[in-house]
Amino acid sequence: MTIENTAELTGFAKLGIIGPLLKTTAAAGFDQPKPIQAEAIPSLLDGLDVLAIAQTGSGKTAAFSLPILTKIIGLGTKRLPKTARALILAPTRELAVQIEDTIRVLTKGLHVSTALVLGGVSRFSQVKKMAPGVDVLIATPGRLTDLVREGEVNLSDTRFLVLDEADRMLDMGFIHDVKRLAKATHKDRQTALFSATMPEEIAALAEGVMKKPVRIEVAPQGTTAAEIKQSVVLARTKQKRKILSTMLADEAMRQVMVFARTKHGADRVTRDLERDGFEAAVIHGNKSQNARQKALNGFRDGSVRILVATDIAARGIDVPGISHVINFDLPDEAESYVHRIGRTGRNGADGTAITLCDPAENAKLRQVEKIIRMKLPVAADHLGEPDPQSAPRAPGARAPMEAANDRAAPRGEKQQRPQGQKPSRNGFGKKQAAGENGGDKPMSRKPFRGKRKGFGGRKPATRAA
Ligand code: AMP
Numbered sequence: 001m002t003i004e005n006t007a008e009l010t011g012f013a014k015l016g017i018i019g020p021l022l023k024t025t026a027a028a029g030f031d032q033p034k035p036i037q038a039e040a041i042p043s044l045l046d047g048l049d050v051l052a053i054a055q056t057g058s059g060k061t062a063a064f065s066l067p068i069l070t071k072i073i074g075l076g077t078k079r080l081p082k083t084a085r086a087l088i089l090a091p092t093r094e095l096a097v098q099i100e101d102t103i104r105v106l107t108k109g110l111h112v113s114t115a116l117v118l119g120g121v122s123r124f125s126q127v128k129k130m131a132p133g134v135d136v137l138i139a140t141p142g143r144l145t146d147l148v149r150e151g152e153v154n155l156s157d158t159r160f161l162v163l164d165e166a167d168r169m170l171d172m173g174f175i176h177d178v179k180r181l182a183k184a185t186h187k188d189r190q191t192a193l194f195s196a197t198m199p200e201e202i203a204a205l206a207e208g209v210m211k212k213p214v215r216i217e218v219a220p221q222g223t224t225a226a227e228i229k230q231s232v233v234l235a236r237t238k239q240k241r242k243i244l245s246t247m248l249a250d251e252a253m254r255q256v257m258v259f260a261r262t263k264h265g266a267d268r269v270t271r272d273l274e275r276d277g278f279e280a281a282v283i284h285g286n287k288s289q290n291a292r293q294k295a296l297n298g299f300r301d302g303s304v305r306i307l308v309a310t311d312i313a314a315r316g317i318d319v320p321g322i323s324h325v326i327n328f329d330l331p332d333e334a335e336s337y338v339h340r341i342g343r344t345g346r347n348g349a350d351g352t353a354i355t356l357c358d359p360a361e362n363a364k365l366r367q368v369e370k371i372i373r374m375k376l377p378v379a380a381d382h383l384g385e386p387d388p389q390s391a392p393r394a395p396g397a398r399a400p401m402e403a404a405n406d407r408a409a410p411r412g413e414k415q416q417r418p419q420g421q422k423p424s425r426n427g428f429g430k431k432q433a434a435g436e437n438g439g440d441k442p443m444s445r446k447p448f449r450g451k452r453k454g455f456g457g458r459k460p461a462t463r464a465a
Contacts, residue, residue, distance in 0.1 A: 015041040018070050024106050025066065034059030036218045040192070041067050043214040050192040051206050051213035055342045056095075056165070056318065058218055061102045064088070064192045068160045069107060072135050077111050079133030082153055084115070086160035087185060088138045089178060091168040092315045093118045093289060094296065096138045099164065103136055112136065117153065119143040120289045127152045141169060141177035148184055158185040163209070166195040166202050167335070168315050175205065182209045196342075197335045228345035229352045230372075231379035232365065237358045239382050240328060244269070245276040247326065247354070248306065254323040255299070258308045259340045261329045269328050270308045280306035284313045311336045317343060327355040334367035354379065 011032050012025050033041065036058045043050050044067035054060045068086045075085065090096040100116050107114075115129040117139035123146075130137070130153050137144075137153070147153040161182060163169065169178055182191070191210045195202050206213060235243050247253065258273075260266040263284040270282040281295035281304045292313065298304035300319050309317075311331055322344045331337055337355075345351025355376065357365050369375050 011038075012041075012066070016045045016070070017041065017066050018073065020073065020110050021066060021069055021106060024108050024110070025062070027108070028062075028105050030059075030062060034063070034218075036060050036216065037063040037066070039216045039218065040064065043216075044068070044190070044192060045070060047190055049190060049210040049213035050216060051210060052192065052194045052216040052218070053196070053198055054194055054216070054218050055196045055338065056315075057342050057345075060164070060194050061099055062106065064162045064164070064194065065099075065103050065106055068136070068162070069103070069110075069112060071160070072112060073110060079113075079135070080154070080157055081133050082130055082151075083133040083157040084130070084135070084137035084153070084155065085158065086136045086162070087144075087155060087158045087181070088136065088162040088164060089141055089144070089169065089181065090138065090164045091140065091172050091174065092312065093120060093140060094292065094313070094317055095165060095315055096140055097293075098318055100138045103138070114138065117144045117147060118289075123147065123152075133157075141174040141181060144181060145177045148181065155181065155184040156186060159189045161185050161189050161191045161209070163191070163193045163195075163205075165315060166193050166205065167197045167199060168312070168339075170199065170201050170205070171333070172312065175201065179205065179208065196339060227351055228341050229350070230341065230355075230374075230376055231353075232355045232357050232376040233380045233382070234378060235356050235358065235380075235382040237329075237360070239385070240356045240358070241269075241272045241276075243356060243380075243382060244326065244328060245273070245278070248273070248278055252323070254305070255302070255319070255321055256306045256324045256326060257314070257322055257340075257343050258306060258326045258328050259314065259331070260308060260310060261331060263310055265329065266308045266310050273306060273308070278306055279304060280308055282308045284310040287313075311340065314343065315339065319343070323350070323352065325351070325353040327353070330355060330357060330361045330364040330368065332364070334364065334371045337368045338371065359383065 012022055012030070015033060015038065017025065036052060036054045040050050040052055040060075040063040044064065050064075052060065052063070054063070072085050079085070088096075088099055090099055096116055096118055100114050103112070103114055113134045114136045115126065115134040115138070117126045117130070117137060119140055119142050123143065126143070127147065130147070137158075144153065148155060163178060163182075166178075169175065191213075193202075193206050193210065193213070233243060244258070248256065258269055258280075260269050263286050266282050266284045270280050273280040281298050283292050283295045287295070295304070295307065296317065296319075299307040302321075307319075308328075311333075325341050325344045327337070327340060331340065341351070341353035344353060355365070355368075365376070
């Protein structure tokens, strides 16, 4: 079959994607556009702003990348130093790396340059990469804010801006950096905003950074992929370790992500799994970038069957073939449940999500059910079983480790704001998020105050000088 035939079959040609990209798209195995692609690509090619409610796994990366690449390829290779033609902002390093991987696949053999600007790794190579200017810059907001402020990156020529997983950037305290960075780009830019959920703050952000956006919603807000079988297992926190190990003994659980609410919780679950004879990798914000990438690579290549993760570290992770997601505990924010279970059931594959719920977590479970608009079926109820650790403890003895799981996390440890609490404006949430994101600092950067003009103002050229 010729490339042209393949292209006709793929349906991407009908959306307006051009020749060389059709070839790479077909080579990537994208046979037919996914709904988000079918909806977003024509509007973006028409130069319109797009506001899309879409989850990870929906195919959103290609939905925004293909039109941007189509336009960039037409511009030739002349670039201004330190500039980026397109900027894609993502909440986590893992997601940013993944986006760059996708773009590299889609531009294989084409002259499109990319750069990654991320916290937690040396800035030297990033500055060097940016020096001649690039076509597509993928960045986390904290580090990019630093490099822009230091004059190492100049966004004044950036005419394409993508805010990916905007709700998560909000949760992580990046919203002010995002706004500032958006302001530093070219005023006639085209903007696309992708978010799995649309809280008020994101709607307001969209209003501020976009011009009459086309609104796209591929799945109703907060609903979960239909392919995922979801259930809840009622169990006391103390029982969870044993229940998890029993579940994992079943080899039908081919590749499993286990979610824990806190970093310590994730470490504890991993340790217990190892003690129970399982091999598991763990990923959270206290791990170095190398350790995180190693854990992820092992999980991705199948050498590690179980990956334990916290919510934020797991954002955007795209590992095809995850058969099961187990929520060792419920997330503080019901919306995180949607993100968690979205790790499985990708690309139409079957997926199963099981949530272990202690009675103390019932309120959180109800919030989840409200958001997904369904009652989760109870797959098993262990509450009536004898308590495995009910033997009286000596006075003053420490509570079993597991019990800590449902207590408020130690300082600096919680990843999500408590339910009902407004996103912090006092830097509290930001500080926590900075830890989880391992060094990409979403802090209010004081130097901006005095230098608004230099960054947030309308004259980025002055700043660069
Ligand atoms: P994303 O939501 O961008 O993370 O994409 C989720 C997964 O879908 C990735 O593994 C992509 O490689 C894959 N994908 C994206 N578009 C298509 C398509 N049109 N056909 C098949 N797979 C796709």
